[in-house]
Every structure is written in C-alpha cells, then in structure tokens.
Amino acid sequence: DKLRHVDSMTTLPSRAGKIPKLNALILGEALASEEDHLIIPSQDFSEQAHVSSPAEYLEMYRRSIEDPAGFWSDFASQFYWKEKWGQTVYSENLDIRKGSINIEWFKGGITNICYNCLDANIAAGHGEKIAIYWEGNEPGVDATLTYKQLLQRVCQLANYLRDVGVKKGDAVLIYLPMLMELPIAMLACARIGAVHSVVFAGFSSESLAQRIIDCKPKIVITCNAVQRGSKTIYLKDIVDAAIAESVRNETAVDICLTYENVSALKKESTKWVEGRDTWWQDVIPKYSDTCDLEWVDAEDPLFLLYTSGSTGKPKGVLHTTGGYMVYTATTFKFAFDYKPSDVYWCTADCGWITGHSYVTYGPLLNGATVIVFEGAPNYPDPGRCWEIVDKYKVSIFYTAPTLVRSLMREGNEHVTRYSRKSLRVLGSVGEPINPSAWRWFFNLVGDSRCPISDTWWQTETGGFMITPLPGAWPQKPGSATFPFFGIQPVVVDEKGKEIEGECSGYLCVKSSWPGAFRTLYGDHERYETTYFSAFPGYYFSGDGCNRDKDGYIWLTGRVDDVINVSGHRIGTAEVESALVSHPQCAEAAVVGVEHEVKGQGIYAFVTLVEGVPYSDDLRKSLIMTVRKQIGAFAAPDKIHWAPGLPKTRSGKIMRRILRKIASKQLDELGDISTLADPGVVEELISLADS
Numbered sequence: 001d002k003l004r005h006v007d008s009m010t011t012l013p014s015r016a017g018k019i020p021k022l023n024a025l026i027l028g029e030a031l032a033s034e035e036d037h038l039i040i041p042s043q044d045f046s047e048q049a050h051v052s053s054p055a056e057y058l059e060m061y062r063r064s065i066e067d068p069a070g071f072w073s074d075f076a077s078q079f080y081w082k083e084k085w086g087q088t089v090y091s092e093n094l095d096i097r098k099g100s101i102n103i104e105w106f107k108g109g110i111t112n113i114c115y116n117c118l119d120a121n122i123a124a125g126h127g128e129k130i131a132i133y134w135e136g137n138e139p140g141v142d143a144t145l146t147y148k149q150l151l152q153r154v155c156q157l158a159n160y161l162r163d164v165g166v167k168k169g170d171a172v173l174i175y176l177p178m179l180m181e182l183p184i185a186m187l188a189c190a191r192i193g194a195v196h197s198v199v200f201a202g203f204s205s206e207s208l209a210q211r212i213i214d215c216k217p218k219i220v221i222t223c224n225a226v227q228r229g230s231k232t233i234y235l236k237d238i239v240d241a242a243i244a245e246s247v248r249n250e251t252a253v254d255i256c257l258t259y260e261n262v263s264a265l266k267k268e269s270t271k272w273v274e275g276r277d278t279w280w281q282d283v284i285p286k287y288s289d290t291c292d293l294e295w296v297d298a299e300d301p302l303f304l305l306y307t308s309g310s311t312g313k314p315k316g317v318l319h320t321t322g323g324y325m326v327y328t329a330t331t332f333k334f335a336f337d338y339k340p341s342d343v344y345w346c347t348a349d350c351g352w353i354t355g356h357s358y359v360t361y362g363p364l365l366n367g368a369t370v371i372v373f374e375g376a377p378n379y380p381d382p383g384r385c386w387e388i389v390d391k392y393k394v395s396i397f398y399t400a401p402t403l404v405r406s407l408m409r410e411g412n413e414h415v416t417r418y419s420r421k422s423l424r425v426l427g428s429v430g431e432p433i434n435p436s437a438w439r440w441f442f443n444l445v446g447d448s449r450c451p452i453s454d455t456w457w458q459t460e461t462g463g464f465m466i467t468p469l470p471g472a473w474p475q476k477p478g479s480a481t482f483p484f485f486g487i488q489p490v491v492v493d494e495k496g497k498e499i500e501g502e503c504s505g506y507l508c509v510k511s512s513w514p515g516a517f518r519t520l521y522g523d524h525e526r527y528e529t530t531y532f533s534a535f536p537g538y539y540f541s542g543d544g545c546n547r548d549k550d551g552y553i554w555l556t557g558r559v560d561d562v563i564n565v566s567g568h569r570i571g572t573a574e575v576e577s578a579l580v581s582h583p584q585c586a587e588a589a590v591v592g593v594e595h596e597v598k599g600q601g602i603y604a605f606v607t608l609v610e611g612v613p614y615s616d617d618l619r620k621s622l623i624m625t626v627r628k629q630i631g632a633f634a635a636p637d638k639i640h641w642a643p644g645l646p647k648t649r650s651g652k653i654m655r656r657i658l659r660k661i662a663s664k665q666l667d668e669l670g671d672i673s674t675l676a677d678p679g680v681v682e683e684l685i686s687l688a689d690s
C-alpha cells in the first residue's frame with residue numbers, strides 16, 4: 001500500500017445538528033410531478049459512479065454530520081502523514097458570541113501536500129502517468145510532464161528557493177500566466193513550507209503592489225511576457241512597476257525570478273535590474289532534481305489568496321495545509337466522479353481559487369491528468385475548447401457560465417464539428433448558471449449524456465460546498481442541488497433566524513468543514529466581523545439563495561457590495577475608489593447590472609468635479625483609470641453621468657435606487673421621498689443614454 005495508513009481513528013462526540021430534510025429522496029412522489037424538468041443520470045453512469053443514488057448519498061451525508069471526526073479521519077487516512085494528528089480531530093468556534101472564531105482540523109498531524117500530490121503518487125507506481133498536458137496559446141504548441149518529471153521540476157525550483165533563503169512560513173508571490181511553471185511554483189513553495197500568494201496575471205501593477213505590500217514576499221516569480229489570444233502582455237514590466245511602488249511604501253523585494261516565456265518575447269528586450277532580477281532558465285536547471293521535504297503541521301499556512309470584499313482593501317484569505325488537502329481531494333473525487341482513467345480540464349486560471357483547488361491540488365492529490373491551458377478559449381476561433389477536448393480526450397470539463405454563454409452566441413457549428421465523445425462529466429462554477437446556458441451546455445456540448453456539476457463555493461470555503469454528485473442526483477438546470485458531505489447550509493432571514501422548507505433568504509453555514517479558511521491574513525478581527533457577525537452562530541457567505549420544495553438550493557447571487565463579472569469577484573468599493581482617484585471625478589457609485597455574457601456587468605455612476613464637461617474622452621479616461629488600478633477585467637461597462645447621487649438625509653448613497661436605474665426598472669424605484677433631494681432621480685434617468 002502506497003501510504004502509511006493511520007492506525008487508529010479518533011472520534012469525538014457528534015456535533016449537534018440535524019440532517020436537512022431532503023424531500024427529493026422520496027423520488028417517486030415528490031419529484032414525479034416535475035419529471036419534465038428533471039435530468040436524471042443514465043443508469044450506466046449511475047452504476048459506475050462513486051455515489052449511485054440519493055439513498056447512498058444520504059447515508060454518507062448523515063455520517064458526515066453525525067460523526068465528522070470519524071468521517072473526515074477516514075478520508076484523511078488515505079494520505080501520508082509523517083505523524084498522525086492528535087486526539088482532537090477538529091476544534092471549532094463559529095459563534096462570535098462565545099468568543100474568538102477558531103477552526104482547526106487535524107492539528108498536530110504532520111504532512112506535506114506536495115508530497116501527497118507527487119511523491120506519493122509516484123511511490124504508488126504512477127510516475128510515468130501524465131500529470132500535466134500543457135496547451136499553449138497557439139494551436140500546436142504544447143508540452144507534457146509525467147508525475148516523475150513534474151516532481152523533478154518542482155524539486156529544482158524548491159532547492160533554488162531554499163538556496164536564496166526562503167524558509168518555512170515565508171511568503172512567495174507568484175505572478176504568472178497559465179504556464180506549467182505556475183503549478184510548479186505553487187508546489188515548490190508547498191514542498192519547503194513557504195506560503196504562496198498567487199496573483200492573477202490580469203491584475204494591474206497597482207493591485208499587485210498592494211498585495212506585495214500586504215504580504216511582504218521574499219521573492220516574486222513572474223515571466224517576461226505572455227500571449228493571450230492575439231495580444232502580448234508584458235508581465236515583467238507590470239512587476240517592475242509594482243516593485244517600484246512597493247519600495248516607495250517601504251517594502252523591498254530582493255529577488256524577481258523571471259521565466260523566459262520564449263513563445264512570447266526575446267530575452268534581450270526585457271528591462272533588467274541587476275542584482276535583483278534572475279532568469280529562471282539560467283539558474284533553476286542547475287539545481288538538483290531531488291529535494292528534501294519540509295514537514296509541516298496540518299494547521300501551518302499553505303497559501304494566501306487575495307479576494308474582493310465589500311470594502312476597498314482586498315482580503316488575504318488564508319488556507320492551511322491538512323484540512324485543505326483532505327477537502328479539495330475529496331470534493332474533487334466525488335463532485336466529478338473522478339476515476340484514474342479520466343483526463344481533466346478546468347479552464348480556470350491558477351490566479352483564482354478554482355485554479356488552486358481544482359487545477360492544482362485537488363486533481364494532483366488524486367493522481368489525475370490535468371490540462372493547463374495558456375490561451376484564450378475563443379482563439380484562434382470559438383471551437384478551440386472542443387479542439388482541445390478532442391486532442392487530449394478530455395473526459396471532465398469544468399468551466400464558468402460566462403464561457404458557456406459566450407460560446408453559445410458563436411453558433412453550434414463550432415461545437416458540432418468536434419466529436420467530444422470523450423466527455424463524461426461537465427462542471428460549472430463562479431456564478432449561477434442560467435437554465436438556458438445549462439441546457440445548451442448539457443444538450444449540445446455534452447450530447448445530453450454528461451451530468452453537470454454546478455459547484456457552489458468560494459475562495460473562503462476552499463472547496464465545493466453545494467454541488468451535485470453526478471451519479472446520485474436528478475438535476476434541475478440552474479440548481480447547485482445539495483450540500484457536499486460535512487456541509488450544513490442554512491437559509492436565514494434578515495434577523496438571522498433559520499428558515500425551514502421552501503424559502504428564500506441568506507445562505508449561511510453552520511459548523512466548520514476541513515477546507516474552511518482560517519483567517520484573513522493579518523486581520524483576524526476583519527475575518528470575524530465580515531463573516532461571523534452578520535448572523536451570529538453562522539458563517540455568512542454573502543450570497544442569497546432559494547430552497548425549493550424538494551430541498552434543492554438555487555443560488556441567486558451576492559447580497560453584499562460584491563459583483564461577479566465573468567465569474568471574477570469585484571468589490572464595488574474597489575472600482576469606486578479607482579474612479580475617484582481620477583482628478584476629474586468627484587464621486588462615484590458602482591452597481592452590478594445583468595449582462596448577457598458576463599453574468600453581471602459593472603455600471604458606474606460618476607459625478608464630475610464642478611465645471612468639468614461630459615465627454616467621450618473623459619469616459620475613456622475614467623475606464624482607463626480602472627484598468628490601470630485594478631485590471632482590464634474590472635473595466636466598467638457603462639459610465640452614467642450623475643450630476644448628483646440619490647442619498648439619504650444622512651448622506652448614505654441609496655444603491656437600491658441606482659440598481660433599478662441601471663437595470664431600467666424604473667417602475668420599481670420604490671419610495672424615493674426619503675432622499676435628501678428626490679430630484680436627482682429624475683435627472684439621472686434623463687441622462688441614462690447620454
């Protein structure tokens with residue numbers, strides 16, 4: 001047996017909590033009436049699945065709630081632990097009224113996630129299996145790494161990092177596009193106990209600087225440039241500017257390791273700071289391709305990932321090692337019904353949580369073959385995804401609704417000219433998937449054969465929270481269905497009271513799960529107030545949801561000031577603060593508005609400095625400011641000139657009214673008499689198209 005199994009299991013008394021009523025289990029009756037709307041997995045699929053029926057799910061789910069310690073210890077025992085965790089499998093306090101919020105899983109257990117991703121799979125005889133198929137931006141440019149080769153590459157980088165002084169607990173900032181070097185860098189950090197902080201390579205230099213200043217990395221890892229579609233993006237220039245900005249804020253970065261991404265640019269034309277900058281290719285190959293592991297505690301930090309909240313400053317979500325490892329591996333296996341023969345492709349970038357949990361860790365922990373795609377899904381044409389699916393015989397394809405919708409518009413022939421017959425399971429993440437996109441994805445892409453796992457989760461949750469198990473559940477297009485094992489979602493009303501049965505309300509979670517984030521880096525108080533104070537006793541997700549009479553959960557989107565643009569989380573406050581930094585902008589209010597492809601678009605109301613005239617140039621320059629400060633993906637779709645904003649007498653902006661104006665629901669403005677100046681509403685409406 002490849003792994004040294006933990007000998008005995010420790011169990012704790014079960015947590016108080018009842019099994020949610022899943023009416024859907026009474027399939028014959030409750031659901032029969034809705035047969036038309038239900039998509040039932042084929043018998044063939046269900047029979048071969050890890051979980052084949054609602055009843056089987058319920059049995060496992062019940063145990064996961066009644067005996068979480070035993071349930072999760074069983075899964076944890078499938079990994080290698082140098083030392084087993086202590087008597088207490090987990091400890092938690094999610095109730096702010098009882099003191100500080102605290103979550104720990106497998107404390108005292110000593111392990112290494114890189115070991116479990118790579119060495120353990122090699123020891124089990126899978127060294128020659130392909131770990132990564134890398135597909136470049138240009139069709140025909142590709143590469144592969146077996147598990148053994150991946151380990152060698154990880155070790156070389158890990159040795160280098162140690163050599164330049166990176167130690168356990170140090171932060172390493174990674175600003176790379178989807179090259180193989182991105183997961184390699186993450187795993188190299190994990191191998192030596194360093195804490196990686198990957199910043200999506202679409203963020204601007206100012207956003208990057210903000211993150212550097214917050215986590216103070218020993219080293220920044222980047223590449224000279226990348227080609228995405230027909231565009232070349234000079235990442236090293238962005239890093240140079242970010243480091244310069246950090247230095248002005250008393251945060252020095254000693255080393256900038258730069259990968260020469262040959263397909264993009266010649267070395268000679270890259271600006272260079274002697275003494276600070278090093279070419280990856282010049283140094284890394286010289287290091288040994290074996291590297292000792294740093295064994296870490298289950299509760300030692302694994303990574304930081306910045307995400308947007310309802311206030312301006314991004315939050316450094318901190319995940320630790322052991323629980324995250326067990327949770328991402330288990331969710332990956334069950335939600336995608338993963339089998340060793342699968343070829344798996346998740347289109348997310350490793351700069352977001354989806355790329356952390358379900359490009360890198362979850363799949364590799366399972367010994368999966370993963371596609372890493374550098375390019376854009378519609379380049380050189382809208383058939384690229386299906387070309388890749390056929391090329392590598394992808395069997396599990398996981399993407400975002402925004403991509404589904406954008407491809408839907410391009411016409412079916414881009415899909416049907418490829419066979420796609422390798423596909424078995426589809427997945428969706430990032431935002432609610434509208435039923436029409438769901439159906440197109442299911443019927444056309446998956447030839448009505450592949451169940452869709454619509455996975456609801458968040459950067460904070462580390463892994464899937466609410467998701468179909470593809471062989472178990474009849475699906476309803478657009479519903480994320482039921483909780484994963486160990487998750488107790490509750491729907492609460494405004495007062496934080498749990499609502500039962502068919503309802504709509506705020507989605508919270510009661511009790512912890514192994515993959516939960518443990519804190520916000522350097523700001524535990526903000527962690528407690530943001531997530532645990534709104535509804536004391538629960539983790540509050542920030543999302544609204546409905547639960548139907550069969551117990552299916554339907555996400556309805558964010559209820560806070562976060563918008564979800566093409567599955568990217570953006571705080572309205574971040575966009576507003578970028579806008580008001582423009583010298584001619586006096587005030588700005590940003591709301592999300594429904595967008596056909598992106599899910600939500602960014603709609604900005606802008607009040608100009610007294611006397612400045614409206615112009616298209618100014619509009620462009622405002623948009624440029626946002627691109628520069630946050631990144632192109634946060635550029636407003638609409639700038640709406642606003643001589644004044646609707647405010648209460650105490651000066652609070654009434655976003656509810658702005659949302660209605662933005663979505664042109666003018667008959668739903670509601671009571672505007674409480675505004676300090678109700679006249680501004682009329683004025684705003686008249687300027688909608690100017």
Ligand code: WTA
Pocket residue numbers: 307352353354428429430431432433454455456457458459460480541542543555556557558564567568569
């Ligand atoms: C939204 C991405 C509906 C939700 C993994 C959440 C979803 C936010 C779904 C987290 C889904 C994610 N259905 N909404 N399947 N998945 N969301 O942190 O609003 O980038 O709060 O994590 O995305 O975004 P994040």
